[in-house]
Amino acid sequence: MADCFFHTGRPAVARCKQCGRPLCSSCRKITDLGIFCSDECAQTAKIHAERMQKIEEQKASYRGSKWSGIAKVIKIIVFLAILFAIYKFVIARFIR
Ligand SMILES: [Zn+2]
Numbered sequence: 001m002a003d004c005f006f007h008t009g010r011p012a013v014a015r016c017k018q019c020g021r022p023l024c025s026s027c028r029k030i031t032d033l034g035i036f037c038s039d040e041c042a043q044t045a046k047i048h049a050e051r052m053q054k055i056e057e058q059k060a061s062y063r064g065s066k067w068s069g070i071a072k073v074i075k076i077i078v079f080l081a082i083l084f085a086i087y088k089f090v091i092a093r094f095i096r
């Protein structure tokens with residue numbers, strides 16, 4: 001690996017997850033989201049992760065609403081089919 005971005009001569013042990021800068025053991029900032037070179041990078045990554053999560057949530061809720069819409073249509077079709085069957089049954093019984 002290359003030298004630390006902040007200290008020339010010191011070998012890098014990790015890379016910033018956000019900007020990709022090589023970092024030595026004293027420069028790396030370890031967070032629950034990964035290793036970063038600075039608080040700004042950690043913040044940017046956090047915002048990015050939150051945004052991604054929101055997009056995923058929106059996708060999930062969209063998928064859910066789409067499925068409930070299909071379920072509604074199926075219910076209407078089943079209901080109409082039952083009505084039609086009853087109608088046919090009544091016609092066959094009484095109108096002859
Ligand atoms: Zn960085």
Ligand SMILES: [Zn+2]
Nearest residue numbers: 004007024027
């Ligand atoms: Zn360093």
